Amino acid sequence: MKKSRLSLYPALIFFLIFFLLPVYVVIVTSLKPLGDISLDTMWSLPKSFDFVNYSLAWEKLGPSVINSFQLVIPAALIASFLGSMNGFVLAKWKFPGADVVFPVILFGMFIPYQSILIPLVTTMRELGIYGGIPGLILVHVIYGLPIMTLIFRNYYASVPNELIEAAKVDGAGMLGTYFRVVLPISIPAFIVAIIWEFTSIWNDFLFAVVLTGPSSWPVTVALNNIAGSQIVQWNVQMAGALIASLPTVLVYIILGRYFLRGLMSGALKG
Amino acid sequence: MKRAKDWMPGLLLTAPSLVALAIFVYGFIGWNFRISLTNWKALSPDYSFIGLQNYRDLLVDERFKIDIKNSLIFTVVFMVACLLLGLLLAILLDQKLKFEGLFRSVYLLPMAISFIVTGVVWRWLMNPATDDRISGINLLFTKIGLDSLVNQWHLTPNWGMAGIALPAVWQMAGYTMALFLAGIRSIPEEIREAGRVDGASEWRIYRHVILPQLRPIALSAIVILGHISLKVFDLIIAIAGKQLALDVPAIYMWQTSFDAYNFGKGATLATYILFSVAIVIIPYLIFTMRQERNS
Numbered sequence: 001m002k003k004s005r006l007s008l009y010p011a012l013i014f015f016l017i018f019f020l021l022p023v024y025v026v027i028v029t030s031l032k033p034l035g036d037i038s039l040d041t042m043w044s045l046p047k048s049f050d051f052v053n054y055s056l057a058w059e060k061l062g063p064s065v066i067n068s069f070q071l072v073i074p075a076a077l078i079a080s081f082l083g084s085m086n087g088f089v090l091a092k093w094k095f096p097g098a099d100v101v102f103p104v105i106l107f108g109m110f111i112p113y114q115s116i117l118i119p120l121v122t123t124m125r126e127l128g129i130y131g132g133i134p135g136l137i138l139v140h141v142i143y144g145l146p147i148m149t150l151i152f153r154n155y156y157a158s159v160p161n162e163l164i165e166a167a168k169v170d171g172a173g174m175l176g177t178y179f180r181v182v183l184p185i186s187i188p189a190f191i192v193a194i195i196w197e198f199t200s201i202w203n204d205f206l207f208a209v210v211l212t213g214p215s216s217w218p219v220t221v222a223l224n225n226i227a228g229s230q231i232v233q234w235n236v237q238m239a240g241a242l243i244a245s246l247p248t249v250l251v252y253i254i255l256g257r258y259f260l261r262g263l264m265s266g267a268l269k270g
Numbered sequence: 271m272k273r274a275k276d277w278m279p280g281l282l283l284t285a286p287s288l289v290a291l292a293i294f295v296y297g298f299i300g301w302n303f304r305i306s307l308t309n310w311k312a313l314s315p316d317y318s319f320i321g322l323q324n325y326r327d328l329l330v331d332e333r334f335k336i337d338i339k340n341s342l343i344f345t346v347v348f349m350v351a352c353l354l355l356g357l358l359l360a361i362l363l364d365q366k367l368k369f370e371g372l373f374r375s376v377y378l379l380p381m382a383i384s385f386i387v388t389g390v391v392w393r394w395l396m397n398p399a400t401d402d403r404i405s406g407i408n409l410l411f412t413k414i415g416l417d418s419l420v421n422q423w424h425l426t427p428n429w430g431m432a433g434i435a436l437p438a439v440w441q442m443a444g445y446t447m448a449l450f451l452a453g454i455r456s457i458p459e460e461i462r463e464a465g466r467v468d469g470a471s472e473w474r475i476y477r478h479v480i481l482p483q484l485r486p487i488a489l490s491a492i493v494i495l496g497h498i499s500l501k502v503f504d505l506i507i508a509i510a511g512k513q514l515a516l517d518v519p520a521i522y523m524w525q526t527s528f529d530a531y532n533f534g535k536g537a538t539l540a541t542y543i544l545f546s547v548a549i550v551i552i553p554y555l556i557f558t559m560r561q562e563r564n565s
Contacts, residue, residue: 005365012362012373019376019440022391029394039405043413086284093280099563101288103555108295110551112501114523115544116298118305118533122315123298142294145287174279203384205504210528220386224508227390234394245387252382256375260448263381267449267490 030054030239057239060232063215064222065243068202071133071218075140076197080190082141083148087189088178090149091156092164102153109146109266113206121210131213139211140201148193151265155189156182188258195255196262199248219244299544305537313531324538334539337519340431344518345499347435348442352495353488355439356446361476363447364454374451377444385441389508392437396423396509424509430516434506441505442498446491453487454480493554497547519543 029042033050086105090098120139121130129135159182167177208218217225223244226232252259306324310316328334359377363370380388397406400420404412408420424433457480465475503520510516512525519539527536 005367008362008365008367012367015359015362016373016376019379019444022388022395022440023379025395026391039403039409042405043410082287086287089280089284093277093283095277095281095284098280099559103559105288105291106555107551108291110497110547111295111299112497112520112540112543112547114501114503114520114540115302116294117302117523117540118527118537119298119301120294121528142290145291149287174283178283199382203386205384205386205507210524220384220504223390224386224504227393227508228511237390237394241387241390245383248382248384249379252379253375256378259382260378263445263448264452267494 053239079144080193086149087152359447360450
């Protein structure tokens with residue numbers, strides 16, 4: 001038994017290398033001095049460390065990293081709060097037809113956003129919020145509602161009904177029950193929801209590229225632009241790739257358990 | 271029947287979200303369909319009705335034929351590879367080994383990264399240059415004596431989309447693994463014990479006890495991976511930009527609408543993408559909700 005298990009490690013380590021290979025290349029390339037770019041040595045460790053690539057990449061990406069934070073933080077907070085209220089109502093304070101409304105809401109998280117893009121751009125132009133971060137926040141909040149509602153509805157479904165009934169007996173109305181009984185026990189669900197929104201908005205490209213201009217580009221759009229140009233060296237591009245993924249990777253490393261729970265609910269399994 | 275006084279506050283609390291989704295999801299889908307029936311071909315809106323002309327044009331459109339073929343190749347390679355690799359990794363990790371948590375975390379890491387970053391990095395790894403310009407994975411192959419594996423990756427004639435699927439598999443295989451692993455772990459240990467008592471080998475237990483129980487998870491995985499592959503867009507943009515050989519409907523729609531301002535045709539392509547996703551997603555939603563009600 002023991003021996004046959006030991007023989008599994010080569011396979012596990014092979015896949016470990018497969019998943020880490022790109023990470024290795026990003027790190028060693030981004031640390032090599034600009035002159036040291038000969039193709040033949042791309043897999044070798046750098047002879048000397050040089051952080052100049054990072055300062056060059058930051059020159060190009062810095063403003064867009066700040067844009068991304070200004071976009072992601074309010075959007076994730078607002079969307080998760082709205083999702084929490086929706087989830088509470090759909091799990092514990094149902095109105096007639098709530099069980100039909102729920103899948104109708106969920107469909108919104110699967111649609112290809114191309115299918116609403118032209119009306120969306122038209123509407124945002126009419127409202128005068130096209131091309132800036134506030135408009136993009138609004139869009140991410142709205143299209144984040146289905147998954148946020150799903151995460152909180154699943155979480156509240158496991159809250160005992162007696163807890164809600166007890167609050168009612170004490171004379172609490174719906175808002176009182178929500179704020180005094182339900183919200184205080186919602187912290188785990190909020191962590192899952194906020195991490196999910198943070199990651200998916202940070203990583204979004206389609207809405208960002210269509211709805212923002214150069215001064216409000218989030219980091220995905222800015223990175224794609226320096227990658228497309230021939231002038232920017234690979235060393236700088238790899239440093240940029242690392243800068244662009246660092247916030248979400250750090251969240252993943254620190255709060256991985258909650259990240260995984262969000263992923264699972266995305267498959268409709270609570 | 272509960273009284274309106276009881277449920278009305280709930281409806282009011284969700285009303286802003288419901289109205290927003292009604293407009294931004296369903297209203298806009300309807301509006302987009304309306305645009306697809308028009309001859310809107312410039313920046314300023316033109317709602318002159320031309321019926322299904324845009325759809326008829328698309329059916330004989332050469333670029334759209336390439337897109338459908340590309341989309342199919344990508345979907346098949348991506349889904350089969352993710353499902354097989356995901357299942358294999360899940361079974362490997364199910365053996366209660368040391369460092370299980372570390373392996374699982376690394377396999378899942380790409381899920382925290384954007385398709386754009388993945389694309390930028392893999393564009394370099396999949397550099398198709400040869401001879402003295404050789405680099406990326408091809409260079410690695412020659413260094414470890416696997417010269418026969420050197421290839422053109424996403425620039426391979428006809429099969430370039432399979433090359434694009436490689437980074438997509440790198441990104442999503444860990445997620446598929448996590449789904450399967452959760453499924454395997456939710457099977458009660460007694461069921462496996464019963465198999466062992468009957469003298470079945472571990473392999474037979476997986477084949478005859480565990481795999482059949484994973485059918486619902488496999489369905490979820492197929493639907494999730496399927497709708498991602500039908501929408502694939504940013505990964506291709508980051509790896510290859512806009513080139514015809516690697517074109518898919520999502521890129522065609524984007525270019526037609528926002529580079530060429532042919533909104534009537536763009537909306538038609540959008541409707542097609544929505545349709546291809548909806549025929550996968552709607553039955554799945556109905557199935558899942560029905561199951562939830564029964565349990």
